[in-house]
Every structure is written in C-alpha cells, then in structure tokens.
Amino acid sequence: MTAPKIALCLLGGGATGAMYQIGALAALEHAVDGLDTNELDLYVGTSSGACVAAALAGGLPVQRIYRAFLDPADVYFNLERKHVLRVDVYEWWRTTLSSWRALRHGGASVASNVPTTPAELWVEFDRLYDTLPAGVFTLDRFERFLEDFFVRRRVPNGFQAMPRDLRILAFDLDSGERALFGGPELRHVPVARACIASMAIPPFFSPVRIGDRYYIDTGAAQVSHIDVAQEAGADVIIIVNPMVPVSAESVPTGHGQRPSARDKGMLWVTNQAIRIGMHALLQEKVARARESGGPELIVIEPEPTDAALFMHNPASFAARRKILEHAYRATREHVAGWLEENPKTVERMGWRAAVPSLAPGPPESAS
Numbered sequence: 001m002t003a004p005k006i007a008l009c010l011l012g013g014g015a016t017g018a019m020y021q022i023g024a025l026a027a028l029e030h031a032v033d034g035l036d037t038n039e040l041d042l043y044v045g046t047s048s049g050a051c052v053a054a055a056l057a058g059g060l061p062v063q064r065i066y067r068a069f070l071d072p073a074d075v076y077f078n079l080e081r082k083h084v085l086r087v088d089v090y091e092w093w094r095t096t097l098s099s100w101r102a103l104r105h106g107g108a109s110v111a112s113n114v115p116t117t118p119a120e121l122w123v124e125f126d127r128l129y130d131t132l133p134a135g136v137f138t139l140d141r142f143e144r145f146l147e148d149f150f151v152r153r154r155v156p157n158g159f160q161a162m163p164r165d166l167r168i169l170a171f172d173l174d175s176g177e178r179a180l181f182g183g184p185e186l187r188h189v190p191v192a193r194a195c196i197a198s199m200a201i202p203p204f205f206s207p208v209r210i211g212d213r214y215y216i217d218t219g220a221a222q223v224s225h226i227d228v229a230q231e232a233g234a235d236v237i238i239i240v241n242p243m244v245p246v247s248a249e250s251v252p253t254g255h256g257q258r259p260s261a262r263d264k265g266m267l268w269v270t271n272q273a274i275r276i277g278m279h280a281l282l283q284e285k286v287a288r289a290r291e292s293g294g295p296e297l298i299v300i301e302p303e304p305t306d307a308a309l310f311m312h313n314p315a316s317f318a319a320r321r322k323i324l325e326h327a328y329r330a331t332r333e334h335v336a337g338w339l340e341e342n343p344k345t346v347e348r349m350g351w352r353a354a355v356p357s358l359a360p361g362p363p364e365s366a367s
Contacts (some may be wrong), residue, residue, distance in 0.1 A: 004349055005041045007234035008056070009225035011278070012047020012199070012217065016310040016323055017242035019069055021052050023327025024240050024300050026066040031335040034351045037062045042165045042232050044225045046218050049240075050168045050198040051146065054191050057166040058155030069324055072317045083145040088138035088206045135206030139196035146192040157190045167228055168194040171221065173207045173214040178224055186210075220277045223285045229295070236296045236349060241282060245275045247304035252311050264311065275307075296345050298338060300331055 010021055029037050038059055045053030056062060068076035150157045159166055159182040168181040168191070179186060181194035189197075189210055197208040201217035208215050218224065222243075229237045250257045253264050261272050286297050302309075309326055312319035339346050339353045346352065 004235035005233055006236045006238065006349070007042040007044060007229035007232065008037070008040050008053070009229055009237060009239045010043070010045040010049030010053045011222045011225065011239070011241045011243055011282075012049050012201075013242035013310070014048055016312070016319075018048040018052050019320055019323045020242040020302060020310070020327045021049060021240045022062060022066050022069060023324040024331040025052075025056075025062045027328040027331035028238075028300070028335055029062060031332050031354055032339070032351045033354050034349070038164070040164065040238075042167065042229060042234060044167045044169065044228050046169045046198045046222045046225065047201065048199065049222075050195045053168070054162075054166060054195060055153075055155065057162050057164040058150070058153075059163050060153055060155060066324060066328075069320055077149065079145065083142050084137070084139070086138055086141045088133065088135055091133035091135060091138070091206050094133070133206070135200070135203060137205050139199055139205050139208065142199075143192050143196045146195060147190075150192065155191075157192055159187050159189075159191060159194075162191070165232075166191070167232075168198050169218050169222070169224055169228070170194070170198040170200070170208075170215040171218050173216050178218075178221070179215055180228065220274065220281055222278060223281045226285050226289060226297075230289070234295050236298065236345070238298045239282075239286075239300065241279075241299065241301040242307075242310065243275050243278045244301050244304055244307050245279055246272060246307040246311065248308035248311075251308065261311075268311065296342070300334060302327070302330065306330065 011017075013020065025037050029035060037056055038061060040056075043053040043057040045051070052065075055065060065077065068074045147157060149155070156162050162182075166182050170179045170181065171177065172179050179197070181187075181189050181191075181197070186194070193208070193210060197210060197215035199205065199217060200208045200215065201219070205217075225239065226237060246261060248261075249259065251259065251261055251263055255263075258264070261268050282299075286299060289295070289297055306326060309319070309323050312322070336353065339351070
C-alpha cells in the first residue's frame with residue numbers, strides 16, 4: 001500500500017499569524033510521533049504563510065525557527081521593521097506628477113467655465129482619485145532580506161531545487177485569475193519573489209511585477225489552498241489558519257485597554273472584516289470537502305477569544321512570546337483530542353500520540 005500523501009496549507013495573517021503557525025507546528029511535531037514538518041509531500045502558502053511554507057519546504061527545522069522567535073538575542077531570522085515598511089518612492093513620485101497634472105487641468109477647466117454642473121465638476125475631481133498610489137509601501141527590501149536569508153540558511157530560491165514540493169498563491173491584478181507559483185506555468189519565478197507577490201495586500205503594499213504582469217495578495221480567496229492540495233492528490237490536508245474573527249471584551253490599544261476593535265482604528269476594523277469573511281469561507285470549504293468524502297482535513301486555528309493576542313504589536317518581544325507559547329499549548333491540546341477521535345486515520349498515517357512523559361516540551365531558548 002502506498003504511503004498517504006500529506007499537504008500542509010498555511011494561510012496568511014501578518015507577522016503575528018506567522019508566529020502562531022510556527023508555535024502550532026512546533027507543537028504538532030512534538031505531539032505526534034512519526035510526523036516531521038520537513039518531510040511532508042506538499043507545502044502551500046499565501047502571504048506570511050508563504051514564507052513559513054518556503055522555510056519548511058527548504059528544510060529548516062520548525063523547532064529552530066520557534067526558538068529564534070522566542071529569544072530576542074537570536075539572529076537566526078533577524079527580520080526588522082525596516083525590511084517590510086519601506087515607502088514605495090516610485091509610486092509616490094508617480095502620484096505627485098499625476099496629481100499636479102490633474103490639478104492643473106482641473107484649474108484650467110474651472111477658469112474657463114467649462115464645468116457647468118456639479119456633476120461635471122466632479123469629473124475633474126475624479127482625475128485626482130485616479131492618481132492615488134497603487135500602494136503605500138514596497139516589499140522589494142523584504143525580498144532582498146529573504147534572498148539573503150535563503151543563502152545563509154542554504155534554502156534554495158528556486159522551486160525546482162526545493163527538497164519538497166512548494167506552491168505559493170497570489171492573484172493576477174489585471175485578470176483576477178489565481179497565480180500558482182511553483183506550478184508548471186510559474187515554476188521559473190524565484191521563491192522570494194513569489195513570496196512578496198503573495199504578501200502584496202492592497203492598499204498597504206504595491207502590486208509586485210513579474211514579467212509584464214502584476215500580482216497581489218489572495219485576500220479571502222486563501223481558501224484556494226484546499227483546492228490546490230486536493231488537485232495534487234493529498235490524502236491528508238493540515239490547515240493552520242490564524243485568521244479567525246477576534247471576540248474580546250477588552251482590546252489592547254496604544255491608549256490602554258478598550259472595549260471594542262473600533263478603538264484600534266481603521267486598520268483593525270478592516271482586519272476584522274477580512275477575518276470574518278475568510279473564516280466563513282474556510283468553514284464552508286472545509287464542510288463541503290468533508291461531505292464529499294475527500295481527503296482528511298485537520299484544521300488548526302485559535303479560538304476567537306484567544307485571537308485578541310494578535311492585536312498586540314508584533315515588534316514587541318513580550319507579544320511574540322505570548323503568541324508563540326499560546327499557539328504551542330493550545331495546539332498540543334487540540335491535537336491530542338484529534339488523535340483520540342480519529343484512530344483509523346492515525347493508524348493509516350503511521351502516527352501515534354507522543355508519550356506525555358517522554359514527549360519534549362516547548363523549546364525555551366536558542367541553542
């Protein structure tokens with residue numbers, strides 16, 4: 001009998017989402033004897049999950065990554081804010097020039113009394129609307145960071161050279177079609193470039209150009225992971241999803257604890273809207289897949305009441321540690337229950353629950 005094919009699907013969720021995935025996968029590997037997160041058959045990732053998927057497919061141990069984020073002095077993955085939040089100078093220069101032309105044209109039209117109605121006047125203002133930048137920040141510096149990281153840690157920057165099969169999802173901006181980097185048509189794209197294309201979430205990051213096309217983050221369509229894994233013939237699909245709606249009576253803000261996500265401002269209101277839509281779509285997708293009798297689906301995600309942890313500043317060491325350790329503890333409990341409830345699947349996979357007295361605890365510091 002052929003060995004079952006296992007796929008790992010990592011949805012996006014920003015820096016805090018990636019930390020949740022790392023903590024959850026470290027716990028999964030510790031909780032299940034016979035499961036190695038570097039020895040799976042397929043890795044599918046989007047947004048920040050694409051970077052985690054690339055690291056695992058490239059052979060980096062999840063336990064080592066976990067320790068690196070726990071220890072603020074560890075330089076294993078020395079990502080800094082400056083690597084991600086870099087203003088897209090080109091886009092803002094283009095906007096400045098376009099705005100000047102629009103204002104000059106609008107001023108000349110008003111001066112010559114061409115607009116005779118409010119509607120005609122709004123046409124002139126539409127020129128300004130169309131001069132807005134395509135994104136505030138560029139991910140080019142983060143791409144260079146990833147390329148350097150891959151070289152230092154001996155992770156291939158090409159899909160064909162990856163030890164394990166890797167797929168990264170994004171969407172073509174001008175056609176709306178799914179782009180599957182690592183698939184036959186886009187296998188030539190460097191992994192680091194595919195990662196930033198999948199991370200280019202509007203309106204924060206500018207679309208990423210590859211060839212003559214532009215690509216953006218998949219948004220709520222991240223549930224396409226399941227389709228990709230099914231099409232590849234996966235028998236078991238492990239989904240680690242940090243994007244669940246936040247349900248909290250007390251919300252951490254820069255002004256102290258507040259009662260509503262509204263108190264965190266526009267960005268978190270938008271984030272919550274994305275979480276609600278994505279989680280609903282994922283639940284529907286998983287339900288349909290299970291009803292159809294397809295592959296076994298293992299969904300690992302935080303409880304809505306625990307998702308408030310993601311509201312903390314990811315640059316804070318204390319916040320990182322809370323997310324990592326919570327993800328580890330909660331996943332150990334979740335996986336233990338799943339193993340007990342699905343003995344046939346566990347036997348088929350060749351897995352078994354780690355003996356509690358012998359199973360390693362969470363890594364505490366870098367070696």
